[in-house]
Amino acid sequence: MTIHADHTAPETGVEDTAADVQRKFGISVEDYMLPARHQIQMVNPDGTLRSHEEQGTEPGHEYPTPSDAELMAAYEQLVVGRRVNDQNSALVRQGRMAVYPSSHGQEACQVAAAMCLSEGDWLFPTYRDAVAVMTRGVDPVEAMTIFRGDWHGGYDPKKHHVGIQCTPLTTQLLHAVGVAHAAKLRGEDTVVMAMCGDGATSEGDFHEALNFAAVFHLPVIFFVQNNKYAISVPLSHQSVAPSLAHKAVGYGMAGERVDGNDLVALLAVMDRAVKLAREGSGPLLIEAHTYRMQAHTNADDATRYRPDSEVAEWQAKDPLSRMKSYLTHKGLLDDAANERIAEHAEAVATQLREGLGEDVPVQPLDLFKYVFSKPTPQLKEQSELLADELARAESAEHGTESAK
């Protein structure tokens, strides 16, 4: 490993950023850091492309439309993501999984977060980001281990550069900062995507993570999926800021808000954010406006805190139907493509049903195996106690059988 010991202090001053912004966008650093006056939206809820003017563009906030190939690949993942959400919810109802926090309605955010990254980049997801985890390439069944209940984490974080799905709110944002910092010290151009929800922005670690990333000038994209509720508590009780994206400027980083149900806009904004971060522009905050269509988890009764009319309103903004009609209008999506994509989604659903349908035997002695790299005598003792209990239970069972 090489630590660049001769490397001077990272350039973190607002003067450097100002010069950089002036060169890149021809605007002041204040205009760059403040989000555009409106959410970046490129496609209307009915699937029609908004005119350039309607997209709400301002200098420094103009985005090119992603390529046809990227849009088609993303749409395919969107369909798969929706199928995964609905399949997993069904598996919970069948008692195959303990719990599943569905991202139904938020799949465009999930897909964009994973697809904008390169292979060497890292993703740090929350418990609701299983679709992003799978889109990144993690085996769907391994990604569901945490919710199936036979171990906490089911995949190797280093294999796909995906952190373990995090249940404590916003703590993983600091892990993202650490991964980025280590990479920067070694001179690697890794970008790190740190995901959280609107509720998480109230937690202390959110602020510490943003501040650390800004002070150390690290390539971290903080991606807030603002789905309007933290379990039952509405956004108005989390923050009275004009937007969550505006929080960025206080730390000295740029913020942007985007329609989180518009996959085209999400890809455009995220792709540029990754490019800027990789070029050394420091961290960015992106707030996506979306909506959790279903309850927080199966244990939650969403009708107690939000009206049906609100849910219906968001139904009309569904990311999947919007993207489908946009791509159809554009002539990219035909029956053959639809069929192929549906088959892909069904194959993943089948994989989930089969993988989660079988009862994987748990290994009781694994309880002790991964507490430490170098186990303590105390754990060895307790492990022997359990092994003895298991052996006695087994011989008792055999004894009963032979008595028959």
Add this chain to the structure above:
Amino acid sequence: MTVTTNATGTTTANVSAATASAAASAAATAEASGPQSITMAKALNTAMADAMRADSSVLVFGEDVGMLGGVFRITDGLMAEFGEQRCFDTPLAESGIVGMAVGMAINGMRPVIEMQFDAFAYPAFEQIVSHVAKMHNRTKGKLKMPVVIRVPYAGGIGGVEHHCDSSESYYAHTAGLKVYTPATVADGYRMLREAIDSDDPVMFMEPKKLYWSKDQVDLDALRAEHDAGTSTEGRAAVARPGTDATLIAYGPSVPTALAAAAAAAEEGRSLEVIDVRTLVPFDDETVCASVRKTGRVVVIAEAHGFASVSSEIVARVQERAFHYLAAPIRRVTGFDVPFPSPKLEHYYLPSVDRILDAVDDLQWED
């Protein structure tokens, strides 16, 4: 990238030219060989410097550890020698320091971080308990957490409130953390090197009042011992041999226990003093061997006694050596009150007299 840290920690992996030359110049100015009088602060500082020379993935960071060299000067000179990429100041945010260390460990580094004072670590408690302690377990061993969290702890320095807590029980109670606490200058070096080498996270509890304690120590001999792979983890030390009763102590209480044993010797009572050294893992063997020999036990700790490491020690001895006990085990601990202000701490801390009184209570036949 190649990171090589073998069991003895002697490997130097592709350290950059600048770091190598800094290491060479530091080696040239290293202390004269042979035993010399040094403080625990110096031993800890030397341990970090040696570990950073041996492995370029070792990083030191926290609040005030860089330019200032730490409020207790334990990181003195590290930024100058290793550059501000490897020893640096962070924003003042303990959760941020620990959370960033988790990410750095995920991405191949071995962070050594400082919490400055015991009670200042509490904002980081969630990161320590939920992530540092559990990451290895949650990922079935795929991610290791070679993180050392240095916590200057306990009283005896006349500190104002929130500067003298004994927080070791919180960490010892958390599955997945190892908890070390040195009581001697030599152990300061040994145990910190070992903690940095460890692939498991170590809460490294440094008794503040012992930072300035001095001892005759041969650093080169300690380096050779480290390179030979000698381990202190899970090995208590017999700090003073004796036959009549056992005083079990750790960290800041060890010198007090030794003073009590010296005073008892004048009265003709031979007390053995055990220095536990690592609270997790705990050395049942050494402790119980002493108890079986003496049959009488006093456990000494600065922390509150209720639901504490001292309670655990009593329970373990009682479970394993009950029939060897000639008297109920006594404890001398801090009272169950918030750590007192400087003018009152004298009444709170375990003292030689309080220990001797407890020893007198051990149902002697004479």
